[in-house]
């Protein structure tokens with residue numbers, strides 16, 4: 001087994017990112033334009049994992065308003081200057097890349113980005129039971145009725161979570 005590397009994404013990585021999402025989240029595919037927009041708006045928060053030259057995972061993150069996570073596959077237009085939460089939009093690894101430390105490496109790098117940008121709170125939408133994974137990093141579920149229409153674009157089991165930094 002070779003070792004992986006992770007780095008900031010560039011636009012030529014986006015096809016590889018889409019290929020990973022097609023494997024990991026076939027029911028929740030987003031358009032290339034959605035990833036391209038996030039990369040353009042907040043490149044510091046977009047990481048890719050590579051092995052043997054292939055993209056095998058990614059993490060997309062950027063600032064939002066607390067309690068206002070974007071619905072699935074939606075263009076957001078801009079990063080609002082008043083954003084008060086650092087949002088984990090997506091973290092996906094191909095099965096062969098799991099259990100090898102790539103998720104933790106990207107989460108730590110993202111957390112540094114959030115702290116260095118002055119954020120004191122992170123948020124995410126956990127899908128498919130992944131809240132168990134996120135609890136390890138200090139995230140806890142926050143139930144907000146008004147969030148449900150946005151949350152349910154990610155499936156009926158999606159939950160909104162937050163942690164303080």
Ligand SMILES: CC(C)(COP(=O)(O)OP(=O)(O)OC[C@H]1O[C@@H](n2cnc3c(N)ncnc32)[C@H](O)[C@@H]1OP(=O)(O)O)[C@@H](O)C(=O)NCCC(=O)NCCS
Nearest residue numbers: 091092093098099100101103125126127128129130132133
């Ligand atoms: C979530 C993910 C990035 C974690 O990467 P990883 O390399 O597997 O992470 P780690 O090895 O550090 O930790 C894995 C642990 O989290 C648990 N876990 C991960 N995803 C889980 C899920 N959806 N439901 C329940 N537990 C989950 C694993 O069972 C494992 O537990 P164990 O250590 O007790 O065996 C990876 O599993 C993945 O890509 N999953 C599919 C996509 C996904 O669910 N992304 C998160 C969306 S919110």
